Amino acid sequence: MIVGNLLIIFPILVLSAELIARGAEKLEEFMGQGMAGGIIMGLLTALPETIFVIIASIRGEPYIALGSAIGGNVMLFTFGVGLLGIYNFLRWKKNLVIAEDYSVEHRFLIASTLLLLIVLIYGSLDIYTSIPLLSLYGYYTYYRVRKFVKEDREEPETEEIIKATLYLVMGAFLLILFSEPFIGDVAELSSYFHIPSIWLALILTPLAGELEETITAIRLTTTSERGGSLAIFDFVGSKIQNATVLLAIVGLFNNVSLQPGMSEIVATLIANTFAIFILMDKNLGLKESIMLLFVYFLVAYFTLVF
Known part of the structure; x- marks a missing residue:
């Protein structure tokens, strides 16, 4: 039954x-990759x-x-970016360059x-951390x-705006409707095969949760040499939102000690740091991409151990 649901939802x-x-x-x-990828796609895929x-x-x-808010950062900034870089190299025989x-x-x-590091040192999520987190994302959106x-x-044609809007609305509707059942079925299937819960939290659930965003990235890269660049803007924009807005939401509704979620936050900081340095030169090569795949599983392993 579960397998059947997965075959329908996928x-x-x-x-x-x-x-x-x-x-x-x-x-x-007509909007450029920063607005189309970083803001609009980032909001939709998150x-x-x-x-x-x-x-x-x-x-x-x-x-x-908390796990839902930042779990995807670890997966997307290591495994996701690495997979995208490898696929881009295989498809276009060149490095992925941010256009x-x-x-x-x-x-x-x-x-x-x-700011996430400061929140970790502070030790909890509450109204006092939520305000600066929301403010940072608000300023990012305003600045962009x-x-x-x-x-x-150039001024876009009205017909093109309508088409783009319809595509995005329909895609977002299907994503909202079917992403959570898909993640739930993956979790249930994993439990059936007695996969440890920590690996479910760190590997399988994030992979399922970020699957649509990864498929979108592969689709963009397949059709255009600039597609991988647009996908990078989406990755970064959505994960800036996750590490600010979503954590702020948790703090607004609850006063949460970060001690139980320490390993996830440290893993997120590590993944973000790799993304910062690897994407700094706007060039993602094959060796860097392969390294990121290994980093993902290393981070998951050390999080399990410690």
Whole structure:
């Protein structure tokens, strides 16, 4: 029964990825990769985690919310980026190069990582940490929108805007509707095969949760040499949101000690740091990509041990 559900839901998630990719490609033509990938795709692909974090926080399950908020950062900034870099090299026989100005996302990724470190030292999530976390993402959005307004770009046709909007809305709807059941079925299947819960939390659930975003990235890279660059903007934008807005939501609804979630936060800081340094030169090579795959499993292993 579970396998049957997975076989039904997986193609729907692939369709969701295709719709979001098509919408993003149309938006990129007149909005650029920073707005289309970092802000709009970032918001859409983070919707399932956002909804899940809100529900878990309201129900008084802060540690489930905490894991959902930042668990994907570890997977996407190591395994996800690594897989994308390898696929881009195989598809285009060259390194993945970030095609547009990445400096905004790079600076805010550094800022969100430093703020997460400060929150970890502070030791809890509450109203006092939520305000600066929300403020940072709000400023990122404002800064990116202001930069877009100042850019000299051609006016888009109304028909293209409508098409892009329809693609994104339909893709987001399917993503919201089917991503959580998919993750739940993966968790249930893993339990059936007696996979340890820590590996479920650190590897299988994040892989399932970020599956649509990874499929979208592969789809973008397949159709265009610039597609991998747009996917990187999506990765970074969505994970800046996860490490700021979603953690702030947890703190607004609960006063949460970070001691039980220490390993996850440290793992997130490590993954963010790798993303900061590897993407700094806007060039993702094959050797770096392979290394990131190993880093993902090393981080999971050491988190299990310690």
